[in-house]
Amino acid sequence: MDKHNTQARDGHGSHGGSLKSYVIGFLFSIVLTIIPLVVVMNDLLSKTATIAVILVMAVLQFLVQLLFFMHIRDEEKPRFNLMALIFGLVILVTIVAGSIWIMTYNAVAT
Amino acid sequence: MAHATTKSAAGAHGGGHGAGHAGGHHEEHHDQESLKTFGFWLFLITDVILFGTLFATFVVLRLNTDGGPTGAELIELNGIIASTFILLTSSFTSGVAVLEMNKGNKRGLILWLAITALLGAAFIYLEVTEFIHLVHEGATIGTSAYWSAFFTLVGTHGLHVSVGLVWMVALMLQLSRRGITPVTTRKVNIISLYWHFLDVVWIFVFTIVYLMGVM
Numbered sequence: 001m002d003k004h005n006t007q008a009r010d011g012h013g014s015h016g017g018s019l020k021s022y023v024i025g026f027l028f029s030i031v032l033t034i035i036p037l038v039v040v041m042n043d044l045l046s047k048t049a050t051i052a053v054i055l056v057m058a059v060l061q062f063l064v065q066l067l068f069f070m071h072i073r074d075e076e077k078p079r080f081n082l083m084a085l086i087f088g089l090v091i092l093v094t095i096v097a098g099s100i101w102i103m104t105y106n107a108v109a110t
Numbered sequence: 111m112a113h114a115t116t117k118s119a120a121g122a123h124g125g126g127h128g129a130g131h132a133g134g135h136h137e138e139h140h141d142q143e144s145l146k147t148f149g150f151w152l153f154l155i156t157d158v159i160l161f162g163t164l165f166a167t168f169v170v171l172r173l174n175t176d177g178g179p180t181g182a183e184l185i186e187l188n189g190i191i192a193s194t195f196i197l198l199t200s201s202f203t204s205g206v207a208v209l210e211m212n213k214g215n216k217r218g219l220i221l222w223l224a225i226t227a228l229l230g231a232a233f234i235y236l237e238v239t240e241f242i243h244l245v246h247e248g249a250t251i252g253t254s255a256y257w258s259a260f261f262t263l264v265g266t267h268g269l270h271v272s273v274g275l276v277w278m279v280a281l282m283l284q285l286s287r288r289g290i291t292p293v294t295t296r297k298v299n300i301i302s303l304y305w306h307f308l309d310v311v312w313i314f315v316f317t318i319v320y321l322m323g324v325m
Contacts, residue, residue: 019209026202033194033313040321041187050325058317062310069205069306081151088155092162099166106170 017071025068032061143296150300154307157270161311164266165318168259172323176254181323184247186240190320193236194312197271200229201309204302211298216290219298220282226305227278230271237268260319267315270308277301 036054039045045053066072075081172181204226210218241261244250251261281301285294 017205017209019206022202022205022209025205026198029198029201030195033198033316036317036321037191040325047325051322054317054321058313061313065201065306065310069201070303080148084148084151084155085158088158091159095159095162096166096169099170103170 017068017074021068025064028064028068029061032057032064143292146296147300147303150303154303157307157311161263161266161314164259164263165314168263168319171255171259174255175257178254178257179247179249181256181260181319182325184244184249185320185323186243187320187324189236189240190316193233194316196229196233196236197309197312200226200233201306203229204305208298208302211290211295214290216285219290220285223278223282223285223298227275227282230275230278230305234268234272234275237264241265264315264319267308267311270311274301274304274308277304 036057039050039053044050072082072085203222207219207222207226210222244257249257249260251258278301281294281297284297288294
């Protein structure tokens with residue numbers, strides 16, 4: 001089965017995915033957008049909890065796009081695309097978290 | 111690396127799926143295309159890092175409004191919510207375009223790319239309107255560190271979407287002339303990757319700049 005998929009993709013040079021998986025991904029992404037909106041606009045949670053919830057929703061949204069739309073799982077064996085992505089994310093987290101950490105005590109008083 | 115990929119592709123062939131319509135030359139061609147797709151992933155990774163630095167800058171400077179207007183005072187969330195759903199939908203429609211391409215339906219492919227481009231144009235229209243509104247309210251890129259970071263981050267994303275629109279229109283023209291070939295197939299696949307990627311970036315802009323900004 002796996003080989004069959006690889007073959008089909010090689011043969012047409014296209015990515016996998018069906019309309020069903022796109023529709024599921026789309027519905028997920030809508031829901032994952034509405035949840036943080038509702039939480040923020042109605043002040044449902046404390047500030048820290050709200051930030052945690054909306055960040056988790058954003059990361060899940062990223063995963064939905066990656067799995068359902070960008071077909072990262074369909075890539076064949078030496079998964080260079082995925083490896084490059086992980087490498088990029090490591091740099092991303094280092095830059096963002098490192099900047100926040102370094103600059104925390106430099107922030108203007110509120 | 112190219113050698114290894116060729117080998118594994120040949121291996122899959124040896125796996126004995128009946129419909130072997132790709133000769134040796136063809137195989138090499140597809141290999142080139144998948145290598146180019148990998149190259150595009152590398153570009154996306156550099157873009158991840160670019161946006162990472164802009165996000166880091168924005169987060170660090172989010173309180174430095176220099177006594178001027180803050181985001182919470184000026185941001186109007188309604189337009190932002192609309193553009194978020196527009197971009198989400200366009201990410202989906204660009205996926206539908208790829209499905210039409212896989213079915214070999216050239217007209218459907220161009221139609222769904224056109225819908226995607228229209229949604230992208232609507233997104234850009236809303237963004238420009240928002241920027242004009244902000245400037246009228248006295249928040250320009252030079253007003254404070256907060257607004258410099260804001261306009262650079264949001265504007266860089268908007269610029270990416272605009273470039274994507276030009277690219278998409280050019281691709282639609284090429285598709286109407288050349289049809290669905292291995293080369294145009296690869297191009298459609300990478301533009302849809304690009305579009306999904308921009309949607310992901312926007313989700314983080316929406317979350318970190320706008321939702322956290324109005325909290």
